[in-house]
Amino acid sequence: MAGRIFVTHLKLALREKHALFWTLAFGMILGTLFYVAFHGIYSQESLDSIPTALVTGDALESMKDGEGNAVDIEGMLKELTYDNGKKMLELKTVSESEAEELLANGDVDGVISVTLDEQNAPKFSLEIKENGIGQSVLTVVVGEYQASFDYLRYLYENHPDRLADYFARNDQVIDYVEAKNIGGNNKDPYVAYFYNLMAMVCLFCSLQSLAAMCRNQADIDDVGKRTNLVPVNKMVYELSALAAVYVIQFVATSLVLCYLNFVLGVDFGGELPWLFLMTALGTLLGVSLGFMVAHIGAKSYDKKETILTVITLLGGFFAGLFYHGMKAVMEENCPIVNRINPSAVITDSFYSLNMFGPGDRVTRSVIYMLALAAVFIAIGSLLGRRQRYASL
Amino acid sequence: MSDTVVKITNLVKRYKELVALDNFNLEIKKGEVFGLLGPNGSGKSTTMNCVLSLLAYDEGEIEVFGERMEPSRYDLKKRIGVVPQNVAVFDELTVQENIDYFCGLYIKDKETKSKYVEDAIEFVGLSDFRKFKPRKLSGGLLRRLNIACGIAHKPELIFFDEPTVAVDPQSRNKILENITELNKQGATIVYTTHYMEEVEQICTNILIMDRGKSVASGTSEELKKMIKNTENVVVDIKRLPAEKIEELKKLSHVYEVSYVSDRLTIKCAGGRHNISHVIAFFEKENIEYDRIYSELPTLNDVFLEITGKELRDKED
Numbered sequence: 249m250a251g252r253i254f255v256t257h258l259k260l261a262l263r264e265k266h267a268l269f270w271t272l273a274f275g276m277i278l279g280t281l282f283y284v285a286f287h288g289i290y291s292q293e294s295l296d297s298i299p300t301a302l303v304t305g306d307a308l309e310s311m312k313d314g315e316g317n318a319v320d321i322e323g324m325l326k327e328l329t330y331d332n333g334k335k336m337l338e339l340k341t342v343s344e345s346e347a348e349e350l351l352a353n354g355d356v357d358g359v360i361s362v363t364l365d366e367q368n369a370p371k372f373s374l375e376i377k378e379n380g381i382g383q384s385v386l387t388v389v390v391g392e393y394q395a396s397f398d399y400l401r402y403l404y405e406n407h408p409d410r411l412a413d414y415f416a417r418n419d420q421v422i423d424y425v426e427a428k429n430i431g432g433n434n435k436d437p438y439v440a441y442f443y444n445l446m447a448m449v450c451l452f453c454s455l456q457s458l459a460a461m462c463r464n465q466a467d468i469d470d471v472g473k474r475t476n477l478v479p480v481n482k483m484v485y486e487l488s489a490l491a492a493v494y495v496i497q498f499v500a501t502s503l504v505l506c507y508l509n510f511v512l513g514v515d516f517g518g519e520l521p522w523l524f525l526m527t528a529l530g531t532l533l534g535v536s537l538g539f540m541v542a543h544i545g546a547k548s549y550d551k552k553e554t555i556l557t558v559i560t561l562l563g564g565f566f567a568g569l570f571y572h573g574m575k576a577v578m579e580e581n582c583p584i585v586n587r588i589n590p591s592a593v594i595t596d597s598f599y600s601l602n603m604f605g606p607g608d609r610v611t612r613s614v615i616y617m618l619a620l621a622a623v624f625i626a627i628g629s630l631l632g633r634r635q636r637y638a639s640l
Numbered sequence: 641m642s643d644t645v646v647k648i649t650n651l652v653k654r655y656k657e658l659v660a661l662d663n664f665n666l667e668i669k670k671g672e673v674f675g676l677l678g679p680n681g682s683g684k685s686t687t688m689n690c691v692l693s694l695l696a697y698d699e700g701e702i703e704v705f706g707e708r709m710e711p712s713r714y715d716l717k718k719r720i721g722v723v724p725q726n727v728a729v730f731d732e733l734t735v736q737e738n739i740d741y742f743c744g745l746y747i748k749d750k751e752t753k754s755k756y757v758e759d760a761i762e763f764v765g766l767s768d769f770r771k772f773k774p775r776k777l778s779g780g781l782l783r784r785l786n787i788a789c790g791i792a793h794k795p796e797l798i799f800f801d802e803p804t805v806a807v808d809p810q811s812r813n814k815i816l817e818n819i820t821e822l823n824k825q826g827a828t829i830v831y832t833t834h835y836m837e838e839v840e841q842i843c844t845n846i847l848i849m850d851r852g853k854s855v856a857s858g859t860s861e862e863l864k865k866m867i868k869n870t871e872n873v874v875v876d877i878k879r880l881p882a883e884k885i886e887e888l889k890k891l892s893h894v895y896e897v898s899y900v901s902d903r904l905t906i907k908c909a910g911g912r913h914n915i916s917h918v919i920a921f922f923e924k925e926n927i928e929y930d931r932i933y934s935e936l937p938t939l940n941d942v943f944l945e946i947t948g949k950e951l952r953d954k955e956d
Contacts, residue, residue, distance in 0.1 A: 249745065256733070256741050263732035466694050470728035474789065476694055477722050478745040479714035637695055 249480055250488040257460065257492030267456045268500055275449035275504030282441050283512045297338040298382040300325075301347040303361040321362055321370075328389065336385070351375060357382035360390055369401050379576035381440075388603075439602065440595070442514050444569040447594035449504050450530030451560045453497035457538030458556055460493045461486060461628075462549045465542070467637045469549075483629055490539055490625075498531045517602030522610070526601060529617040530594040536624035537590055543631035563591035593617055642706055643670040645797055645828045646691060651700035653686055653852070660686045661697070662852040668830060668845075673823050675843030676832040677939060679949075683852040684832040685725065688799050691830075692722060704797070718746055721795030721827075725802045727786045729774050736761065736770040739788045746793035760792035764818060780811025787818060791827075798822060799830045804838060816842055836939035848939070850947050860939065867945040868895065868909040869937045873918050875904040876930040884925060891917050 261267060302322055328336040342350065347359040358376040365371045374390040376383045403411050464486055466473040475485060505527050508514040516523050541556045566589050568575040575592055578585045586592040597613035604610065646668040653661040661683050668674045676684045689695035691702055693711045702709045704716050729738045740757045747753040761767055764784040774782060783803060791798055800819060804812045820842055823829050833839060839846055840860050847857040856863055880899055888897045888904075893911030897904070908914040915934045922929055943949075 249748075252741070252744050256730075256737075259737075260730060260732045470724060470726040471730060472728075473694065473724050474722065474728040474742065475745075477692055477717060477720070478742070479717040480745055481712075481714075637689075 250484055253480070253485055253488035254492050257489040258495060261456070261460070261493055261496040267459065268496065271449060271452050271456070271497060271500040272503060274452055275445065275501070276507050278448075279442065279445055279504065279508045279512060279514070282445060283508075283514065286441065297335045298358075298385060299338045299356040300340070300386060301350050301356045301359040302339055302341045303344050303347045303359060304341065305344070305363065324393075325360070325389075337389075347375075351377050358386040360386070367401075370397050372397070379573040379580075384576070439514065439517065440568060440599065442508060442516065443595040443598040444564060444567055444591070446501070446505065446508075446527065446598060447530060447567060447591040448560070448564050448569060449501050450527065450534040450594055451537065451563060451591055453493075453501065453531050453534035454538030454541070454556055454560065455553065456497055457490055457493045457535035458542045458552055459538075459549075460489050461539055461542030462552065464489065467546055482632065486539075486632065487625075490535060494532060494535045497535055498528055501527050501531045501534075516598060518598070518605070522601050522606055523598075525614070526594070526597045529597065529614060529621070532621045533590045533594060533617055533624070536621040536628070540624040540628040540631075543628040545631075546637070560591070563589045567591035567595045588620070590620065593620060644668070644703075645670050645672075645705060646830065647701075647703040647706075648687070648691065649701045649703075651687070651690060651697055651702065653683075653690060653695065653697045660852050661690070661700075664700070664849070664852060664854060666847060666854070668828065670828055671823070671826070672845050673819065673829040673831060673843045675839035675846040676830065676849065677834065677836060677839050677846055677943075678849040678855075679834055679943075682834075682849045684834075684849065685801055686852075687849075688801055688830065688832055692720070692799065718793075719796045721790045721793065721798040723787050723790035723798065723800045723803050725805065727774070727782045729782075729785055729789055731774050734771050734773055735766050735777070735785055735788075738774070738785065739792050742789040743792035746795075756792050756794060759794075760788040763791075763821075764788045765814065779806060780808050780814075783807050783811060783815060784818075787815065791822060795827065797828045797830070799832075801832050802834070804833070804835065812838075836943075840939060846939070848943055848946070850943070855946050856942065863939060863942045864937050867937065867942050869907050869941050869945060870910055871908045871914050872935050872937060872941070873906040873908065873915050873932070874935060875906070875918065875922075875932045876902060877904050877927070878902055878930070880904060880927065884927065887925075888918070888921065891921060893917075 302325065304321065322339065322341050325337055326335065326339050330336055340350070340356070344361070347356075347361075350356045351359050354377070357378075357380070358374050361373045361375065363371045363373070372390045372394040374386055376386065400411075462468045462472070464472045464475050464482075466476045476482070478485070502524060505516075505523060509516060509520075509523070518526075537559070538556060541552055541559070544552065544555065547555075564570070566574055566578050566585055569591070575586060575595065578589075578592070586596070593613070593616060597610070597617060600609045600613050644667055646666065648664060648666040651661050651664040651666075652659070664683065664687060666687070676687065678684050686695065690697045691704065691709065693702075693709050693713070704713075705719060707713065707716060709716060730741070733741060736757065739760050740753070743757050743760065744753050747756060761770055764787055766781065766784055766788060769777060769781060774785060777785065787800075787803065803815055803819075807815065816838060819829055819831065823842075831839070831843060844859065845857070846860060846863060848855045848863065856866055858866070877899075885897050885899055885904075888894060888906060891906075893908045893914055894906055895909050896907040899905075906914075906918060915932065919932060921927075
């Protein structure tokens with residue numbers, strides 16, 4: 249029975265051409281506009297070194313290696329490069345007051361300070377004034393260096409016998425950052441807009457799942473009255489129809505991805521199968537969001553559509569579709585929004601794929617998207633369980 | 641085994657302050673064409689939706705085929721067909737695809753399903769339109785498609801919710817013929833409408849409801865016997881002084897006289913040759929009139945006498 253419902257709803261979704269059109273048209277038109285707007289800019293800006301101030305004070309004097317030489321942190325940071333060999337940081341070693349002035353004037357993206365903690369271990373900190381790609385890269389650099397030094401200290405205190413092996417494995421303190429490919433496969437700072445665009449396209453799928461689900465509701469659609477009377481479990485019916493909507497919408501979002509990738513040449517920075525996986529999961533998140541909203545109370549279709557549109561647009565706004573620093577602002581001030589905002593979750597998955605490649609962080613994104621979709625479907629199913637209507 | 645197909649006991653349905661069904665009771669026997677008659681807002685559709693478990697109700701019990709009806713009683717739902725008031729089909733599917741889809745949700749066996757779909761298309765006379773999309777069909781044909789989708793799986797109990805609203809006379813007759821034929825084939829029919837002529841034409845048993853309550857029930861003849869009105873003498877007349885109306889009221893067996901828009905209606909209770917007495921009165925008084933005829937009371941008269949208001953809205 250589920251198969252029959254699925255096939256018929258595939259047919260319905262295919263024949264409802266305007267539904268497919270909007271998913272495709274939105275992504276392609278806005279993608280083209282983004283491409284035209286950013287193409288000239290990012291070709292100039294993408295490989296710029298990040299102006300950075302380094303404040304070490306007396307800390308470095310106290311940090312000596314086995315031969316009594318001071319640890320050359322400045323040298324290590326200066327050696328950081330992008331894949332094409334260009335220096336990643338434009339580093340100035342300055343005093344604390346000078347650094348503050350440079351940051352205040354906007355002459356540097358951030359100030360890296362190295363101090364010593366109570367145990368005489370180096371402590372890295374980063375001060376930034378704004379949010380942006382440069383600041384994001386600096387955050388990762390500082391985080392990775394701190395982690396590496398902490399690990400070294402841990403080895404020194406607990407397993408000194410392993411230190412030699414550690415250093416023998418090709419000077420990891422410096423290479424660690426490069427191996428992680430900081431700056432991503434695609435360093436284009438504007439690619440984040442295309443992540444957001446893909447997120448929006450995926451979330452637009454929610455409108456189609458909303459329409460399909462509302463069609464099954466007796467208090468909204470006449471067909472819903474009939475489908476509520478058939479001898480088929482309502483959840484089986486709705487999930488079969490939802491699966492059909494998902495398949496069609498995934499085809500549409502994949503076409504948008506192909507258009508952006510192959511026609512416009514937008515480099516998302518990940519391998520194609522992974523990009524399709526992220527698109528598939530983003531689409532799932534979109535249709536499940538529509539499924540959930542479709543089951544909210546006894547509201548008219550128009551009201552539910554409005555609710556969904558507001559969620560989608562606000563989500564896009566907070567995820568940085570209209571201002572790319574917005575996501576970082578939310579991360580600083582209200583991180584929970586970035587965790588539950590489907591748009592931010594999808595954007596983050598593309599970002600992770602570009603910045604870190606397939607690995608733990610991408611796996612976490614995949615699991616998180618699946619979990620969020622499951623939550624949306626579970627909420628929708630619970631709300632839709634009450635099969636009798638209060639009024640018709 | 642009981643031959644009761646639908647039994648409603650003390651059903652109460654409230655919409656906030658409004659009581660839509662007020663301790664409503666109903667019993668429908670197997671093989672009946674049961675007419676649920678009442679003005680708009682009387683509770684007919686609410687009753688039907690409660691029976692079908694579409695609508696939650698506050699109190700009472702509903703049994704279908706002798707068993708308590710619940711939303712998850714798929715075994716009972718399989719035996720029920722519904723023709724909703726509004727056309728409920730997919731615009732993107734053709735006539736045949738629509739019937740096939742809805743029939744397929746009840747009938748698993750492919751061969752049986754194909755045969756049933758063909759039967760339904762033939763039955764409603766849509767053979768020439770099977771490849772048409774609904775938007776290409778006229779209002780009457782759409783109604784027939786609506787019926788086909790509801791009855792293709794050959795249900796034992798079929799609900800028709802005002803299937804002839806906004807339908808041309810030819811299609812209306814075809815629909816009524818279909819309903820009678822389905823009943824002959826063994827289906828029990830529940831027919832809700834506010835068109836009393838249709839009820840009189842096809843229903844074997846009738847329940848008149850108003851404001852969520854059962855007002856009267858029985859066959860058409862039984863209902864008419866419940867009221868004192870036995871004959872209406874109707875006269876088209878241009879001018880009639882008020883004192884003559886008063887004099888008409890004094891004629892034997894006449895209990896009510898109304899004169900509206902040049903039409904005089906004289907209601908009689910019992911008696912024979914009432915029309916002759918009226919004609920004699922006009923001749924004696926030398927009053928000219930255009931047309932005079934006698935008619936038996938309708939279900940509207942039954943409703944009017946019991947509730948004090950018209951069964952059908954003026955705009956109908």
